[in-house]
Amino acid sequence: MTANQAMIENYRNSFLKEVEANVEEGEWVKMCMQCGVCSGSCPLGKFWDHPPQEIFMMIRAGKRDQVLGSDSMWMCTSCYNCIVRCPRELPITHIMHGLAHYAKRLGLVPANQPTAKFAQKFWDNLMAKGRVNELKLGLSLYFMNGFGEGVKVAMKNQKLGMNMMKAKRMNPMEIMGGHAVQDLSGFQKAIKKAAELEDARIAQPGG
Amino acid sequence: MADEKKFAGYICTGCGIGERLDAGQLETTAKRDGKLAEVKQHEMLCGKEAIQMIRDDIANEGITHLMLAACSRRAKVEAFTFPEVAISRANLREGVIWLRPDEDDNRETTQEMADDYIRMACAEVKYMNKPVPSGEQELNKTLLVVGGGMTGMTAAVEAAKAGYPVQLVAEEPELGGVWTDLYKRVPFQAAAKDVPNGRDVDLPQPEDPGVETLAAEVAANDKVTVHLNAKITKTSGAPGRFSVDIGTESGGTATENVGAIIQASDYKPYDAGQLPEFAYGKTPDVVTGFELEKLAKEAAGGPIKRPSDGKEVKSVAFIQCAGQRSDKEGHLPYCSGFCCTESIKQAMYFKEQNADCDATVLFDDLRTPGAAGEDFYRAAQQAMVTFSKGKATEVVADGGLKVKFKDLILDEDTELDCDLVVLATGQVPNVGPDPYAQLAVEEAEDEEEKAKAQALLENAPPSILNLDYRQGTDLPQLKHGFVDSHFICFPYETRRTGIYAAGPVRRPMDMKQAMEDAVGATMKAIQAVENAGQGRAAHPRVGDLSYPTFRKEGCTQCKRCTVECPFGAINEDEQKYPLFNESRCRRCGTCMGACPVRVISFENYSIDTVGQQLKNVEVPDEFEEKPRILALACENDAYPALDMAAQAGEELTPWARVIPIRCLGSVSLSWVTDALNSGYDGIVLMGCRRDDDYQCHFVRGSAMAAERMSKVGDTLQSLNLEPERVAIYEVAITDTKRAPQLINDMAETVDKIGMSPFKF
Incomplete structure (x- = not known):
């Protein structure tokens, strides 16, 4: 069983719980209130397949493959605009890096990223x-x-x-x-x- | 009045009036044209010394009528209060010198303006009498509270605390009303001030509903008499002397006398039977938020069971705005404002009991009013309630439940399986029939509108107050059936004086707001009781002692006053003559403006007090090229706007003569006709915004006036005058630039179309 399959087994019903448990700062994802300020603040936002607001929504919607296989979090340049502006004070930059790291661990990084x-x-x-x-x-x-x-x-x-x-x-x-x-x-x-x-x-x- | 009248005039020369105007000439005008025997000047009329002088004159000389020429009647009100006499005021400061440029060229026209205002004030005071209470008033401190919910109970307790006895009437067999089934309530307080914006901080949680505690407090309060299983079968009288028949289930009737009434009849839950798309009624596993409270209460902290098979709920979906904020037939067009926090709370019921239960809230806009609102939302997020911005389209029930929805963030149609669906349905005001429902049928403009009005009339709910009023049994409604009044300027006020609306019957709201509302309405009811006890008016002419009377021999029983009174204050006697109830009256004068035979008047405001003012303006002949423009300005917004324009240094045409009126609704068509016949060149009528988003302080006055003035064209035509000579405007209190401009525009119009041919 690959690491990825093991995780799927563990968290079959809740990708959000999986993220909470395994992704650095993942416990914050549930606190997002979907205002979209992060997406609007991201200087590279328009090049992302899924801006941070969408990533958070996809995590809650259980879209595991689309999130972990996404190119998006790899696009983060750590400018910290989103962290500064998030009204709920989510460490969005860190969560993006956390997601990238987790995807890498599970071998789900898109080829040639x-x-x-x-x-x-x-x-x-x-x-x-x-x-x-x-x-x-x-x-x-x-x-x-x-x-x-x-x-x-x-x-x-x-x-x-x-x-x-x-x-x-x-x-x-x-x-x-x-x-x-x-x-x-x-x-x-x-x-x-x-x-x-x-x-x-x-x-x-x-x- | 049988007593001899004695007039005196006082002219202030302070605030620059003395420098800008010839006070000697003003005095001469007051004596010669105004026919005042005694006129005095003072350099600071509002000062202690001058006030004492006036007081001494009243006491020693037996002065009964005062003409004060100084600032606007809205200024120095306290200083110029002489309750023992009738007073008119000539506005020389805001009305003349501050609106006119201080230049030699203008001296003559400015002085003419001031002289006219002196003549007008002298004429006005001649036709005034000091208002005295009618003697009809009574002081009855008891308040009637209708409704035994949290709103009503709060009102009762608050009134009792303030020392006012309460009769509380509830239809239900126990106190609590619509809130009785509540398992827990949305917290009332925000997180502590020092709690940071984190994810693992101490946030407010659902709390004890407090319904039983309050009910016990009401029951134990010896100032509150509770009538359960009771209905009001008849309400008659007026503030200070309402007589209320309370019918009990056993068929008995108790009659109570009360001073004022608070209607706290709360709301009825929206009928979810109108939501077949969400499978409501098809399966018991689709419930409304109201029904979920019952399930939670039954579970009493244990797992919440599915109604269909009694199995523990492992996943639940909340559909926000169910049948609300929608223009579909049968749906509520408005937001009920309480359902988001309710669903947050209910989702937490499941999480509290079983953290692994999936609770999803499908929302469009999550609205969390109240002190705890946002913190409470965060508390639910902490508990792992999933909030998805999505619009539910359908619930499919075949075995399990499937909620189909559009995810609005991810922009895709998707679905979600769950054991239970909770519909966040809205509040429908618990009101009686609209007193104007019949009128709406009669006045419908087309067939479709008529059919709608007819349906409303036929499906009207049973009466709550059973008012024995000429204009219907219950409180007039504003929008969507709520009995609200102007929500910013005068909340709690209704169009039935002495009857105040509190809580969700006024507009949709949550429990905390309803309780705060109850306190506000109670304060207003106490005010109404105290004012009524002294024969004083309630809002907005608070403290006014004048009231309308009519000359019976002139009355033609046309009923226009009884129909048009915005407050239903006028009943009809057996001979169909109007029966004024001055405690119900707001003193707007809409009846006076409505009366075609001009028999209705107030002691200090009548057809003559205004009519004589405009007739006493000196209208120069055509060749002097000095037109005269009459402006009738509502004292609530337009006149203050002009005063503020003066303070701001705006300029007004010297041809204008402004007369403040109580409401545009009080304007008699005879004033317009008289003015045109006397040679005025233009007339500007300025009232408050009317109709749907009205700002009229008397609700319907401005609209009534607009309707009556639509017929002024006939008058103009019969006089062979241009229609542009009469203009009617809606003016807000903030229109400080626009208000004088509208009058200046009329001066320009007159300049274009020429002077009136009716000068002599």
Whole structure:
């Protein structure tokens, strides 16, 4: 049974309860009064399939697949406009990130979702040396959508890269593995421990 | 009056009147044209010294009639109160100098204006008498409360607290009325001030309904006499001396004398039988909110059972606005204003008992009035009640229940399965028959309207008050059958003086509002009792002692006064002469304006007091090119608007002569005819907004006037005058720029069409 199927079994009748129990700040969703100020305040709102007000309504309507498989919460740029304006003081930004995280956990992220892809690349990059290798991260983004396009983007930014090197803002040698944090194995141990704790928490009922 | 009349005039020269006007000439005018024997000037007439001077003159010289030329009659009212004499006031400050520019060019016309106002005030006071109570009045402090619900009980307790005995009449066998079945009530208080806007904070919860507690309080109160299973079979008399027959179930009748009446007959639940689309009546598992209270009360804290099979309800859907806010046939067009919080409360009944019970509220606009409203909504959200913005279209009952609805946020048609459906149905006012139902049939303009009016007349509910009035047995209704009056300016007032409406019979409302309403109406009833005891008028001419009388030998028994009185104050005697009940009278003068033979008058307001004013204005001949425009301005809104225009420095044409009147309804067509015959060039009538969204302080006065004046065209035609010379306007108290402008517009019209040919 996949993690997703397990959750479906647990919360068969109430997606809202599932969200309450599993999504960061999910307990707030029931307090939404559907005024729509969040949707109206979101600078990227018009690019979302379902603005926050709708997401909250869909959670209550039990539209589990549509919500967790949605592209919408991945569109949040954390500008915090919605949080500032919500008359009920819901931490909407955090709920959006919480939903994205939960969807990721259950393997329901839409394929090729750029934010999700970037987040994964960032994480992988960070994990390798305990710090972000900006050169590698930048290049991996250039080539995210295939080799041809990567070359094109790289050529376009050639001048910028040269200037950064001249100004010593970018070291081309970082391409050779790059430098790590002082105690890399300590860092990796800490991360591993955190992952264990998180898994244990999730495994608990209502984790 | 048999006593000798002695007139005196006083002219104030303060507030710039002395500088702008020639006071000596004003005095001469008062003496020569106004025929006043004694005229004095003072530089501050409202000051202590001058007031004492007037008092001394009244005492020593035996003055009976005063002409005060100073500010508007609406200013310095307290200072210029001399109860022992009749008083007229010439408005020189707001009426003249403040409305006219202070320039040499204008001095002559401004002075003419002031001289005319002096002449008018002198003429007016000659035809006035000091109003005295009729002697008909009585003081009876007992109040009758009709209705044993929370509204009625609150009114009774509040009246008793204030020291007024109460007779409480309830149709039901016990106190509580429509609220008797309540399991719990919507909380009365908001969350504590320091409770933050969080999700796990302490919020108000459903609370004990308090019906039994209040009923016990009523029963224990020795100032309150309760009549249960009782109906009012007859109400006659007037404020201060109502006689009420209370019929009991056993057939006996008790007669009680009361000073004022509070109708707190509450509401009737809307008949959900008119909602077949929601399967009401098809299955017992579709209930109204009122019926759910009974189920909850029976469950007494245990699981609420499904009526069909007695199984515990595991999922429930509330359909808001069921048969309400809809223009469909048989539906209520209005919002009942209490059902959202009721459904919130009822959804919490289920959650309280079983947190896993699915409770969904399908709403369009969730309206949560009251102090606790929004907090209470949050409390239900905390308890995981699901609120879905959706419009239910159908309930399908085949085995289970399926609610079909349109989700208005997600914009899709969807459905929901549940064990029980609760319809949030509305309040229908519990009123008697509309006293004007018969009139509506007679006055219907087309067949469709007539059929509608006829249906209303035939399906009229039984009477509640059984008033022995010329104009019907019950309180007149305003909109949708509610017996409301103007809800902002004069709540609780009805069109039957001394009878006040409280609670949902006035407009739909929840219990808390109904209880607050009861307190308000009780205060008004106490006021009415005390005023009636002294022969004083109730709202809006509070304290007025004048009352209408008629010259019987001139009366033609045409019945126009008895039909047109907006307050049903006039009955008919055996010979079909009008029978005035001055305690029921609001002193608007609509009867006076209606009387075709001009036999109705008040001591201080009559055909003559106004007619002589307009006749005593000096109308210059045609060649002087000084037109005269008569403005009859309602004292409630239009005249104050003109006063405020003066304060704001607006300008008024020097040709205008403004006479305040009690209500446009009191305007006699003879004034218009007289003015036209005397050579006035234009007439402007200014009253309050009429008809549906009326602001007329006498409800129908302004509308009556408009109807009568529609016939003024004939008069103009017979005189061969242009129809533009008479204009009638609705003026609000806020129209400070527009009110003088309307008169100025008439001056322009006269300029265009030329002067009246009737000058001599």
